[in-house]
Amino acid sequence: xxxxxxxxxxxxxxxxxxxxxxxxxxxxxxxxxxxxxxxxxxxxxxxxxxxxxxxxxxxxxxxxxxxxxxxxxxxxxxxxxxxxxxxxxxxxxxxxxxxxxxxxxxxxxxxxxxxxxxxxxxxxxxxxxxxxxxxxxxxxxxxxxxxxxxxxxxxxxxxxxxxxxxxxxxxxxxxxxxxxxxxxxxxxxxxxxxxxxxxxxxxxxxxxxxxxxxxxxxxxxxxxxxxxxxxxxx
Numbered sequence: 001x002x003x004x005x006x007x008x009x010x011x012x013x014x015x016x017x018x019x020x021x022x023x024x025x026x027x028x029x030x031x032x033x034x035x036x037x038x039x040x041x042x043x044x045x046x047x048x049x050x051x052x053x054x055x056x057x058x059x060x061x062x063x064x065x066x067x068x069x070x071x072x073x074x075x076x077x078x079x080x081x082x083x084x085x086x087x088x089x090x091x092x093x094x095x096x097x098x099x100x101x102x103x104x105x106x107x108x109x110x111x112x113x114x115x116x117x118x119x120x121x122x123x124x125x126x127x128x129x130x131x132x133x134x135x136x137x138x139x140x141x142x143x144x145x146x147x148x149x150x151x152x153x154x155x156x157x158x159x160x161x162x163x164x165x166x167x168x169x170x171x172x173x174x175x176x177x178x179x180x181x182x183x184x185x186x187x188x189x190x191x192x193x194x195x196x197x198x199x200x201x202x203x204x205x206x207x208x209x210x211x212x213x214x215x216x217x218x219x220x221x222x223x224x225x226x227x228x229x230x231x232x233x234x
Contacts, residue, residue: 003054003146010142011049014120019135023121023128027071030122035068044074050116050143051075057112057151057230058095059144059196061160063203064119064128071122075104076115085204085219086156093223112230116143118163126205133163141167150196152229154222157203158182164198172196184214185221187229197229 018024031045048065062082065071069080077083078101088099090113097109119128119136128136144150144167153168155161161182168174172195180188180198188198201214201222208214 003148006146007054007143010139010146014049014139015046017047017120017139020121020132023119023123023132026124027065027121030067030071035072038068038072041072043072045071046074047120048074048076048117049120050114052110052114053112054114054143054146055149056110056114056147057149058114058226059147059150059153060113060115060156061140061153061164062115062117062156063159064117064126065122067122073103075101076117077101078104078106078108081206081209082204085209085214085216089204089216089219089223092220093227095223114143114147116140118160128159133159137163137167141171144171152197152199152226154199154201154226156201157205158200160203161198161200168196168198184218185225187225189229199225199229 028045031043034043048070062077065076066080066082069083070076070078073079077086083101087096087101090096091099095111095113098107100106101108118133118140120139123132140163153164155164165174165180174190174195182200184200184202186200199222201219202208204214204219
């Protein structure tokens with residue numbers, strides 16, 4: 001399928017990107033220093049492409065690769081605490097064939113879902129600069145355009161939420177009549193049915209899940225909402 005070929009070509013561009021010197025340096029330092037638990041593992045140490053069903057209807061957008069998660073495994077949300085929280089929820093909701101994600105060869109399959117991020121390289125202290133976010137925007141926009149069946153976006157965290165709004169405005173002429181404000185569980189829909197809806201969620205980072213800001217029950221409600229919204233936006 002041509003769309004899959006286009007995704008492969010885009011991913012080749014992504015993984016060879018060296019646009020942001022600070023991020024290039026940091027991702028490669030992390031890949032050499034490693035975490036003690038993974039000292040015998042080979043780290044990916046390159047930008048992380050999106051993965052999943054590019055012909056699906058749901059797009060999930062996170063912030064950036066984890067230092068010892070996808071910067072190690074080469075696959076978004078794989079091998080870290082955020083993924084340990086995300087994939088069981090996706091599996092329970094029927095968007096994934098299994099609840100665990102340990103490596104890029106673990107057999108994980110996503111159904112009707114594509115997962116990506118605002119930034120493709122791990123940022124120091126998980127804080128990309130505005131310029132680094134802007135440098136990566138082209139990749140996210142390109143993935144969104146490849147999703148010809150796109151009906152909805154789940155934005156994990158406020159940065160992903162506001163980037164989603166910007167891209168929806170640029171790509172679909174998104175013009176909400178209300179002020180868009182990030183809040184867990186908030187849903188924004190356009191009158192124009194060709195424009196994807198936007199659903200906000202707290203990011204499943206350890207900072208949120210271990211403090212109780214984001215619970216399993218709260219996260220499960222996000223995926224129930226997503227499933228309920230999809231059939232109404234054909």
